[in-house]
């Protein structure tokens with residue numbers, strides 16, 4: 185594994201940006217670079233830390249948050265990551281101030297998320313499956329024109345995520361929450377729910393609580409987000425990608441490359457992307 189260890193003395197922590205499931209995230213300076221530093225909670229198992237940095241450290245793609253290295257200080261692990269200046273897609277979609285966006289943005293974000301995931305799926309010797317793709321784990325950069333996937337560690341801790349109501353259940357493919365064998369197609373399911381959220385600007389199944397009730401309804405009753413709440417007029421073949429992507433049977437879902445192929449048919453006006 186080629187992961188750099190970074191001397192903690194060279195990191196200048198500044199503001200806390202937010203708190204994820206497994207630790208607080210700070211803005212920091214390192215080698216004259218602005219970086220994001222995730223301070224992993226002491227009670228988080230080392231296995232989690234290892235999973236996150238093993239996977240991130242192998243990835244080098246514009247749509248995946250780059251991991252500069254890891255630092256250990258007084259027994260606390262810190263992940264030193266590329267800083268994304270626009271915060272999470274989830275915050276952008278749902279927190280005030282609510283900036284307007286267009287179908288151009290929807291297709292751009294959906295395509296970039298698919299490209300990041302397709303890259304992970306194509307990694308060798310084993311494809312990397314994210315398993316927790318959702319707008320909270322997609323960060324925006326460069327005036328929100330660029331999307332980067334982050335947060336690779338969470339999945340082993342599914343039960344703890346559920347009890348924390350971290351908003352994961354809505355995006356999770358049934359085979360994942362049922363503990364069955366899963367493939368890269370579970371990320372396609374998550375992409376589809378995210379695609380619905382981009383087009384509706386609503387939190388999926390917001391009224392259903394707790395998270396386990398969402399799993400139950402999705403799995404046993406075939407519940408899916410309602411098309412009636414979409415506020416963008418997306419072309420039909422894109423809508424079909426979304427609804428095929430959330431099919432219960434993973435074999436019926438398209439691959440990330442199929443998704444990219446369809447989305448690429450729609451030209452994105454790059455001059456209109458910055459918000």
Ligand code: ACK
Pocket residue numbers: 201202203204209220249265266267268269270271272273275323334
């Ligand atoms: O929506 P946010 O501002 O974006 O709040 C969450 C918070 O930390 C907890 O995950 C933010 N965050 C996480 N990683 C990064 C990063 N690499 N760059 C910028 N913000 C980040 C995320």
